[in-house]
Amino acid sequence: MDIPIIETNGINKSYYGNRVLKNINFDLRKGEVLGLVGENGAGKSTLIKILSGVVKADSGSISIEGIHKETYDMKVAGESGISVVFQELSLANNLTVADNIFIGNFPQNKLGSIDKKKVHKQTTALLKQFNVDIQSNELVGDLTIGKRQIVEILKAVSKKPKVLILDEPTSSLEKNEIDILFTFIQSLRESGYSIIYITHFLEEVFTIVDRVFVLRDGNSVGVFDPDELNEKKLIELMINQSADQYMTYETRIKRDLQNFISIENLSKHGSFSDFNLHIKKGEIVGLAGVVGCGKDAVCKALAGVMSTNSGTIRINEKAVSVRNPVEALQNGIILLPENRKTEGLFLDQDVKNNIYASAIKKVSVNGWIKEKKVRALSEEFRRKMHIKLHSLGQEVRYLSGGNQQKILLAKCIAADPRLLIALDPTRGIDVKAKKDIHTIFSDLAQKGYSILMISSELEELLNVCDRVISMVDGKITAEFDREDFKLQDVLLSIHKA
Amino acid sequence: MSDTEMINKNKSRFSATAGRIMMFKETPLILVIAVAVIILTIIKPTFVVPGNIHSILLGSSFELIIAIGMTALFISGGFDLSVGSVAGFSGIMVGIMLSNDFGIGFSIIIGLLAATGVGLLNGLIIAKLKVNALITTLAMQSIVRGVIYVLTRGLGKPNLPDEFNVIARTSFFGIQTPIIITFVLMIIFGAIYAKSGFFRQYYFIGGSEEAARLSGIRVDRLRVGVYTFVGFMSGVSGLLMASRMGGAIPTSGQGMEMNVIAGCVIGGASLAGGEGTMFGTFLGILIMAIVVNAFNILGVNIYWQRLILGLILLVAVLGDTLRKNKMHKA
Known part of the structure; x- marks a missing residue:
């Protein structure tokens, strides 16, 4: 058998004592498409960062074409012909396809200026070689997202790598664009490139991938032949099944709840369409789905941060408009944004001044701020939410992520909303703070607040929510009530096209 | 409680109080002013005579009135280079109206409307069309000054009626009206900046525009409002200058933005927004005025004055930036 292009042996990596990769062994063969799958946090991105030399492994070795690399950094990775195409495009929309492909690497003529003819010729040859229907002089800004993705990959290909690592290239593509991209990837494979293909969409594993490498919680589950698997089996490999079997989500007493908000046929071009959802008073609803499925967009549209093209929102049966955050708040809707540092908090202000920003x-x-009321309000939240502080006059910038997140939540609740839209409310915070926030959420629900949340961890939704809605490609595909929660089922529903 | 404990307790209470005084943001400025006054008095005892102090305050009151608006603008994270031209504009408009025999009240209203209108225009361009504030107001500085010259063909409007000139030339209890007006306005707006719920929104906008927007604050509308307010205050200042001088001259207000901005920054207003107080700005402008006054008393060449004022502004901005950088690194 051929010598593998990449072979790793016992790769370990920890961040702050948290082991994210444990003893990873895998190999990439010449001319194959190796799928890399795993849940969020399984270690996929860390593994890619190690392979591209951006991050150094704590231990373990990497061999390229059978040669053991003593040190492995970005330079070695580059020299070994390993090229990563990230999910976010790095193209300049105002330049042509040819300029984008050769940017930073332009062929020069005798006078030392850019040889435009050569750029054009080489680009055309490249486009022809892989049978791509794009012209070299087209502006990238005029191309569809799918074609831009192809240009991005060609940009990497033009540097003649041996290995292409494609990080979720289809996450923002339409169905027909995915087909075009797949044809392109096929022709890359036929030309002898070895490809590591990372995806959230499991059916892609069965159409484009030769072998699939599964990661779970930083462990290697193994390499499998897709022909011997199906989607259900693959999901079972991705999650710790034994844990899920015994995992019972604390049952809740079902209360007779009134409807609060009805979202009818809400649509936004390119993000989501015909979205229908009713949320009751005192209900916690989770939106599940992979990156790019439209769940964030729905939340932002409801909070008045993103515009919509059509649809109706009714609150207590009355049609309302939420064109901006002010209108949203007037209707009792508030957003707990994803990025607490840039969108949520006033970092240079102290704790007490943050808490009343929406209230x-x-x-x-009579229009004058009363220091006593400010203090009382913040003191109340500090006590209720167990926010750890020396004083309420501390600047928010210097607090831990967990405390910051609690202050952000306090700021939202201080506005007395009736619907809290929480985007990944426990991202990057410690376990204790996370638990506190979950408790706060269920207290809020008890008091009749409605909550719509998304989370980068599916398990969190299942822990916290009364109901979980699955979204794929901007559409609702499944709905689960708490008594039917099963991690496999929900996972399967969000990975299905 | 033993004696030593008592002493320690008192000591710590004392140091806590001292610490609190030092923590008070304006303390360094007050110290700078105190040191400057002491040194200047030693060199030139005439520095502290009431007449000189009065003239420092009178001289800085026109800048202070604009600085009231500029402080609010800085707090919101905004910036305005057109204030000097706008002050000149309102003065010229009043001059034109008065010399065409319109009534004083009506002329004043027109002057203020003209200035406020420019402020509104700045606000709409910057907040609604998202054009860079520096460039917009730099352009407006030139445009408005150009309008003044076009309207007057470069000639001033001297000999304004006494009924108008009396506004800025009267004194009560020996204090000239511009000083009184300035202090009344500073106290009113100082209280509003520090305590009003409405104004607190500007601190939030300056702190983080995105967070403010998501908190349900009408960011764009408030931004337009504060630029309009700066235009209005520049207009008030321009009117008082015209009244004080008894005539409107086309170059009136030229270069004023520099002293106003320097005063605000020295007073603790941050270019990044979210910080600044009325009292700090007052002290900042006062420091600038004392420096100019000292130059005159000591007979420093006029050419050196601009250089040194420029340096003071640079040092103040540098201090602000370094402090911010340090904070963000922590």
């Missing part, structure tokens, strides 16, 4: 009226008398 200035609450701490004012």
Whole structure:
């Protein structure tokens, strides 16, 4: 058998004592498409970062074409012909396809200026070689997202790598664009490139991938032949099944709840379409789906941060408009944004001044802010949410992520919303703070607040929510009530096209 | 409680109080002013005579009135280079109206409307069309000054009626009206900046525009409002200058933005937004005025004055930036 292009042996990596990769062995063969799958946090991105030399492994070795690499960094990875095409495109929309492909690497003529003819010729040859229907002089900004993705890959190909690592290239593509991309990847394979293909969409594993490498919680589960698997089996490999079998989600007493908000046929071109959802008073609903499925967009549209093209939103049976955050708040809707540092908090202000930002009226008398009320309000939240502080006058910038997140939540709740839209409310915070926030959520629900949340961890949704809605490609594909929660089923539903 | 404990307790209470005074943001500025006054008094005892102090305050009151607006703008994270031209504009408009025999009240209203209108225009361009504030107001500085010259063909409007000139030339209890007006405005707006719920929104906008927007604050509308307010205050200042001088001249207000901005920055207003107080700005402008006054008393060449004022502004901005960088690294 051929010598593998990449072979790793016992790769380990920890971040701050948290082991994200444990003893990873795998090999990439010449001319194959190796699928890399795993849940969020399984270690896929860390593994790619190690292979591209951006991050150094704590231990373990990497061999390229049978040669053991003593040190492995970005330079070695580049020299070994390993090229990563990231999910986010790095193209300049105002330049042509040819310029984008050769940017930073332009062929020069005798006078030392860019040889435009050569750029054009080489690009055309490249496009022809892989049978791509794009012209070299087209502006990248005029191309569809799918074709831009192909240009991005060609940019990597033009540097003649041996290995292409494609990080979720289809996450923002339409169905027909995916087909075009797949044909392109096929022709790359036929030309002898070895490809590591990372995907969230499991059916892709069965159409494009030769072998699939499964990661789970930083462990290698193994390499499998897709022909011997099906989607259900693959999901079972991705999640710790034994754990899930015994995992019972704490049952909740079902209360007779009134409807609060009805979302009818809400659509936004390119993000989601015909979205229908009712949320009851005191209900916690989770939106599940992979990156790019439209769940964030739905949340932002409901909070007035993103515009919509059509649809109706009714609150207590009355049609309302939420064209901006002010209108959303007037209707009792508030967003807990994803990025607490840039969208959520006022980092240079102290804790007490952050908490009333959406509720200035609450701490004012006749339009004047009353320090006593400010203090009382913050003190109340500090106590209720177990926010750890020396004083309420501490600047938010210097607090831990968990405390910051609690302050952000306090700021939202201080506005007395009736629907809290929480985007990944426990991202990057410690276990204790996370648990506190979950408790706060269920207390809020008990008091009649409605919550719509998304999370980068599916398990969190299942822990916290009364109901989980699955989205794929901007559409609702499944709905689960708490008594039917099963990690496999939900996972399967969000990975199905 | 033993004696030593008592002493320690008192000591710590004392140091806590001292610490609190030092923590008070304006303390360094007050110290700078105190040191400057002491040194200047030693060199030139005439520095502290009431007449000189009065003239420092009178001289800085026109800048202070604009700085009231500029402080609010800085807090919101905004910036305005057109204030000097706008002050000149309102003065010229009043001059034109008065010399065409319109009534004083009506002329003043037109002058203020003209200035406020420019502020509104700045606000709409910057907040709604998202054009860079520096460039917009730099352009507006030139445009408005150009309008002044076009309207007057470069000639001033001297000999304004006494009924108008009396506004800025009267004194109560020996204090000239511009000083009184300035202090009344500073106290009113100082209270609003520090305590009003409405104004607190500007601190949030300056702190993080995105977070403010998501918190349900009407960012764009408030931004337009604060630029309009700066235009209005520049107009008030321009009117008082015209009244004080008894005539409107086309170059009136030229270069004023520099002193106003320097005063705000020295006073602790941050270019990044979210910080600044009325009292700090007052002290900042006062420091600038004391420096100019000292130059005059000590007979420093006028050419050196601009250089040194420029350096002071640069040092103040540098201090602000370094402090911010350090904070963000922590």
